[in-house]
Amino acid sequence: MAVRKASYYSMKVPQRPGSGAQLLAALKAAKVSLLAFTGFPASGGAQVDFIPQDIAKFTKAARKAKMKLSARKTVFLAQGADKVGALTAILNRLAKAKINLVSLQAVSAGSGRFGAMFWVKAKDVARASRVLKAR
Numbered sequence: 001m002a003v004r005k006a007s008y009y010s011m012k013v014p015q016r017p018g019s020g021a022q023l024l025a026a027l028k029a030a031k032v033s034l035l036a037f038t039g040f041p042a043s044g045g046a047q048v049d050f051i052p053q054d055i056a057k058f059t060k061a062a063r064k065a066k067m068k069l070s071a072r073k074t075v076f077l078a079q080g081a082d083k084v085g086a087l088t089a090i091l092n093r094l095a096k097a098k099i100n101l102v103s104l105q106a107v108s109a110g111s112g113r114f115g116a117m118f119w120v121k122a123k124d125v126a127r128a129s130r131v132l133k134a135r
Contacts, residue, residue: 001080030061
């Protein structure tokens with residue numbers, strides 16, 4: 001299993017049908033590839049998180065589309081063989097180091113693979129990187 005750090009950006013959007021589709025269409029037009037995209041309800045609207053493959057290309061496209069992005073933050077990405085307990089080793093190492101997860105999403109990617117993205121508090125990013133040997 002491989003764990004790595006990645007940069008992500010978030011922004012608030014209205015919780016209306018098509019809000020996310022409009023954002024993704026602007027990125028598609030600029031040929032921006034995302035490693036992940038997630039959204040969830042937040043304070044009367046929604047928050048969307050973008051994990052771009054190419055930060056410079058993404059931020060240029062976001063500026064052009066007038067997206068009001070947060071500052072760049074860190075997320076961890078894990079990929080590996082999909083088997084029972086695939087995330088157990090990661091979660092156990094973080095727990096042993098007394099690092100709490102803020103959020104985690106994981107999915108079976110098919111063909112025997114899985115992927116996950118997870119967040120820790122900003123103050124714990126460097127320590128989690130060491131514990132997980134994430135670059």
